[in-house]
Amino acid sequence: MPPWVGRLLREIxxxxxxxxxxxxxxxxxxxFLILLLISSFLSIALEPAVAFLAKRGWRRGIATxxxxxxxxxxxxxxxxxxxxxxxxxxxKLIDRxxxxxxxxxxxxxxxxxxxxxxxxxxxxxxxxSSLQSLARDLAGDxxxxxxxxxxxxxxxxxxxxxxxxxxxxxxxxxxxxxxVVAPERQAEVLRIVEIAIDKTGGYFYSRALxxxxxxxxxxxxxxxxxxxxxxxxxxxxxxxxxxxxxxxxYLGGILPILIALLxxxxxxxxxxxxxxxxxxxENYLIAPKITARTxxxxxxxxxxxxxxxxxxxxxxxTLMALPVAATIQAFVSTYFDRHVxxxxxxxxxxxxxEPGKRAETRRAKRADNEEPxxxx
Numbered sequence: 063m064p065p066w067v068g069r070l071l072r073e074i075x076x077x078x079x080x081x082x083x084x085x086x087x088x089x090x091x092x093x094f095l096i097l098l099l100i101s102s103f104l105s106i107a108l109e110p111a112v113a114f115l116a117k118r119g120w121r122r123g124i125a126t127x128x129x130x131x132x133x134x135x136x137x138x139x140x141x142x143x144x145x146x147x148x149x150x151x152x153x154k155l156i157d158r159x160x161x162x163x164x165x166x167x168x169x170x171x172x173x174x175x176x177x178x179x180x181x182x183x184x185x186x187x188x189x190x191s192s193l194q195s196l197a198r199d200l201a202g203d204x205x206x207x208x209x210x211x212x213x214x215x216x217x218x219x220x221x222x223x224x225x226x227x228x229x230x231x232x233x234x235x236x237x238x239x240x241x242v243v244a245p246e247r248q249a250e251v252l253r254i255v256e257i258a259i260d261k262t263g264g265y266f267y268s269r270a271l272x273x274x275x276x277x278x279x280x281x282x283x284x285x286x287x288x289x290x291x292x293x294x295x296x297x298x299x300x301x302x303x304x305x306x307x308x309x310x311x312y313l314g315g316i317l318p319i320l321i322a323l324l325x326x327x328x329x330x331x332x333x334x335x336x337x338x339x340x341x342x343x344e345n346y347l348i349a350p351k352i353t354a355r356t357x358x359x360x361x362x363x364x365x366x367x368x369x370x371x372x373x374x375x376x377x378x379x380t381l382m383a384l385p386v387a388a389t390i391q392a393f394v395s396t397y398f399d400r401h402v403x404x405x406x407x408x409x410x411x412x413x414x415x416e417p418g419k420r421a422e423t424r425r426a427k428r429a430d431n432e433e434p435x436x437x438x
Contacts, residue, residue, distance in 0.1 A: 096375060097217060101224035103262065103382050108229050110263035126230040130222075140301070143294035147321075150291070154324055258389045265385040273300040275348060276340070280318070283336045287329050289322045299337075305381065311341050363387060 088095070108129055115125035228235060236255065240248050277300030284292035295318045302314030315337040323330040364384055371383030 093217075096378070097220050098224060099375075100378050100382075101221050101228055103385075104221070104225040105228035105232065106259050106262045107266045107385075108225070108263075109232060109259045110267070112229055112232070122232070123230045126226055129229075130226060140294075140297055143297060147291040147294045254393060257392045261388040261392055262385040265388060269304040272344065272349060273304040276300040276303050276344065279340055280336075283340075284318060284322075284333070287322070287332050287336075289318060289325060289329055289333065291321065295321065303341075311337065363391075 108126070111129050112122060112125045115128065116122050120128075236252075240251060243251055277296040279296075280299040281292050281296030284295055289295065298317055299311075299314040303311040306313055315333070319330050319333050319337075322333045364387070367383040367387035368380050371379030371381075371386070373379070375382070
């Protein structure tokens with residue numbers, strides 16, 4: 063056997079072992095790596111604001127702390143506004159449950175379905191044992207819910223800690239990472255980082271501005287219509303409509319519609335009409351002007367990116383999908399040349415003609431298709 067065969071076999075075995083160990087290591091550390099990825103993403107999003115303050119003489123640590131404090135105050139205020147809303151509407155729903163049941167019973171009686179109080183009591187009595195079993199199962203799962211809550215809090219604190227240090231020590235971290243890259247490649251890596259910071263920061267700040275506009279418009283309309291808790295509902299619609307891709311507006315609009323429905327069907331219809339009208343107003347007038355210099359993605363690309371991000375990383379992946387797609391799009395447009403297209407009918411777009419011109423065109427075509435007749 064030639065000597066090189068033994069060396070090749072040893073190298074193959076070593077590569078297989080390394081690949082197996084790396085795969086299991088990545089599988090084991092997947093949760094930690096996702097937290098690190100989210101922290102890196104948030105750090106990139108905060109970099110423009112921190113750099114803005116740093117250029118004006120602020121220390122990066124203090125600037126990062128100020129930005130974190132502002133974000134924390136906004137988050138706490140949002141939660142403080144939403145909790146009374148949820149509690150009040152839940153209490154109102156419980157108080158009106160008998161009325162809703164009576165209405166439902168009257169409606170089902172038209173179809174011969176008995177949904178009276180006696181029928182409900184009979185159903186509840188027959189299902190008593192099942193309810194007791196369900197209660198025991200829920201009590202047994204209470205510890206698991208508490209553990210999951212503690213784990214979520216720990217993960218959130220971990221993300222905040224990593225994000226803070228990555229942002230405060232951003233230049234130092236970039237110098238450390240690029241020190242292992244060849245000098246001729248460092249400019250390209252820095253260009254990629256610059257594109258990522260520009261697109262991600264622009265995405266977040268443009269979304270924040272659109273969210274503020276949507277929150278104000280929603281609050282004003284709900285206040286005029288007379289829907290309770292107009293301010294927190296406006297903030298809710300503004301946040302979800304801008305930071306949840308594709309379906310955020312409709313998901314955010316469900317809550318104010320339901321609360322308006324508890325007041326009266328007329329108010330619910332007015333809220334639905336406003337949400338649909340404002341979505342069109344934002345899509346065609348506000349959003350193009352705000353996002354013209356930050357990030358512009360085709361709706362199909364945004365929808366596909368959101369699906370891919372959600373499939374890979376869940377909810378965080380859905381949130382990160384759009385700026386990542388915009389970064390890739392900017393990278394492709396920067397490093398790939400575009401050429402002049404050849405002439406082809408497949409590139410041509412139909413030109414709409416005015417009604418009078420279309421009629422003249424049809425008459426001319428009919429005249430061209432008619433064959434002249436001659437006498438015998």
